[in-house]
Amino acid sequence: MAICKVKKVNLFTHIELKDKVILELQKAGCIQITDVTTKLATSDLLTYKKIKATEIDSALVEVKYCIDYLSDFKDISKKSGKSIDPLKDIYDYKKLAFLFSNFDSKNIYRKCKELDGTLKELKNRENYLKNLQEHLEEWKELDIKIEDLEGTKNTKLILGKIPLKNYIFCLEEIKKIGQEIEIKKIDKNNKQYKMIIISISEHCHFINKILNKYNFEYFNFPLEFSGTPKNILRDISEELKSIEKKREDIFDISKKIYRENLSLYLAFDYLNICKSRKDIEIYLKQTQKVIIIEGWILEKDINKLKKQLFEENKELEMIFSNPKENDNIPVALINNKFIQPFESITELYGIPQYKEFDPTPLFAPFYFIFFGICLSDAGYGLIMAVLCYFALLKFKFKGTTKKFIKLFFLCGLSTLIIGAIMGSWMGDALNYLPPNILFLKTFLIDKLSLLDPIKNPMPLLLISLSLGVIQIYTGFIIKLIANIKESKMKIGLMDQGSWLLLISGLLLYIIANTITCPVGFKIFTKYLTITGVLSVVITQGRSNKNIILKIAVGIISLYNLIGYISDILSYSRLFALGLSTAVLAVVINTSVLFFKEVPFIGIILVTLVFLAAHLFNMVLGVMGAFVHSTRLQYVEFFTKFYKGGGSPFKPFKTTTKYIKVQISR
Amino acid sequence: MITQGIVMAFLGSAIAIGLACSGSGMGVGIAGAAAEGVLTEEPEKFGLMLFLSAIPGTQGIYGLLVGFWVLMKTGIFAGVPLPLTLNQGWQIFFACIPVGVVGFFSGWYQGKTAAAAIGLVARNPEEVGKATVMVAMVETYAVFSLLASLLLFNGINL
16 A cells, blocks of 8 residues: 555664664664653663763854854855866765864854954944945034034034024024023024034033023934044045945955865764754663664665664664554555655644554546646647656756646646647647648647537646546445445445445436436436435434434434535636636737737747747646645545544654765665 | 717726735735744745745736736727727626636735644644645635626627
8 A cells, every 4th residue: 555564663772873873774764763761761761861962063064153153255256267167066965074073163163253343343344334435424614623523621523413493592592691602503403503502611501401402403423433524524425435445355255264164064964963963862771781772664775774784883772563453653654656745745634543544546647637637728738738847857856846836747648648639739829820730720629639628628728527426426426335345334334335425416316307318317316316315314423322312313414415516516617717718818918919010020929929828827827726636636536534633754864964975886 | 989888897807906916915025024024034945935925926816817807808909999889898897806806815815824724834844735725725715706707898799
């Protein structure tokens, strides 16, 4: 079947071999190590103390810091082009460890930290100076040195700006305070007067009070500088220039560091590998001399593990056993290469529990057809399939992404086939072909096409609904078989059998009454339906003890019929979506021709708009097709028989972010 | 020749496109605002966010589809409008109602669901499948209204 058989493995080894065995386990990458600390919480077994991984942790933090810092200088340094990318090589464990030991990450960290710090300081200083510059710019005309603005022992100077309309009133009020005050206007802009007030110290307090009342803006002179504002401005712009210069130097140094230290990425991955080995140790238990490791392994990997472990170590013991009923057994799916891409859809919903079965092979054919009907344009399908095919060749995808790309490749093929059947190639674009290759159209449409949903939509609608009926039936039958396999024959017959009877009866009855057929058949379907209804009424209320309740619940359960019928109607979306892509494509082709009227560049515009619009329609169509085919599986199909909610099998293995590590020797 | 029937067909087409696109606009707006919130924290989720906030956009497409189909079948697109009777015009108008009205409300509400789904995916990226299905539940009714409009239109003798 499509769920891998899992075995429990218990591994015992001498404490001194701990690191070596864990390393081998990581290389083998086929065991999911489970936490035994709570299960084996007896006093004579010691928990592995939280190991001092601090050294690795802190190194990892440092390397990460350097990578983050230097990544800002990546794009620029690429242009210089000389750097050889060490990330493309494939490393093995020995080489990696050797390279790492020769790598002085501490030094680089120190450098990066220093550069980063300086950059930040420069930035702060720059902001400060720029603010000051703006501020001083307004007082450029002031021909007094800043250090003189402090005043003397007995006199004070106040500089600032006051709104035009307040100036007169303010002036009058200040004059009332005393004789020993001198006020001078320096300049005005369209809103404010710039003014300077000189007075003896005793009056200052009163003057400030008045000034605050009239929204006076004080000018705070920067005392760290000396000279007139003009001179200061000159100094500032010089300092700004030197900051810019310093920053460029730092950029250059950083770029150089980046180029010379691509091994940082190597170090990052290596440290992560080491860290994951240390992290796993908290799951282990030990006696004085022996450590205990427990985990799950796929049955097919047992030999691989044995080979890997026993090759270098003799002093260990492994026991394989069957999992117990109430264990939380991890689940790994295995399917042939045509079905495998569809696992991504199962994974999105939640993978099956260990005791369930894998629904992937059951829904894969439906999904394949549904997607095709939803997108329903051979041109789009062809583009999709080709794009995905080249993406698979060119890029090395991993895990779920790879599955998805493969899925879209298959769906593209399906769309190509179904689109050809419906005679839609980028809508009706074939009609606009030049006459000398018109035979293409005659072949593609007249020979291959079987139905045209735009001219006559009904057949496609009926096909969609029939597919629905077939899938719902399949769902029921699967559950029936599952029940029988679990030797719950009676339950299966009562729950699924009765409904199958009722729905088949009803459908046949409808068919018998719409087409001409023998009277006997009509009567047969009538009785079939009645038997179905009776069987549902009798069986569905069986959990109640009271006979009246039994029948009442049975009758009420007939209401589910509406649910099943609406399930079937839900498949009409296949028709609607398929038709919508096709019609939109036709609309695009028709409206694109308007651009032909444009003089000179008409034909170029037509081509561009044609491509862009079809691309847009295709992306929307793919999205709709994906969402709705998926939904039909989840909501209409899975609810009939599938639970899900298993935990995926996650083996302890080598995971890297930047580089590739080869494990086999 | 512009008959009263053709005017009704115009009205129908306008309702289908106008209402459905408004609904989608609101929906995409709501979902997009939520997505922007997530993106401020996690810009790398852009693809996922774009996908989720684009789902409420389909109602507008359905409306556009029905609207264009009406224009195409009545010959308005080609520049030679059929001489429709008022009766036929009304039929076309009514055929456009489902996709317009349902598109408006379902687009709007799907936007809300999509915004919630975006919140879910921001915290739990692996639950994107379940989140999408919930959003697609709203879509069902938009698809049905499209279906209804297409079938109603198909029933008109032109």
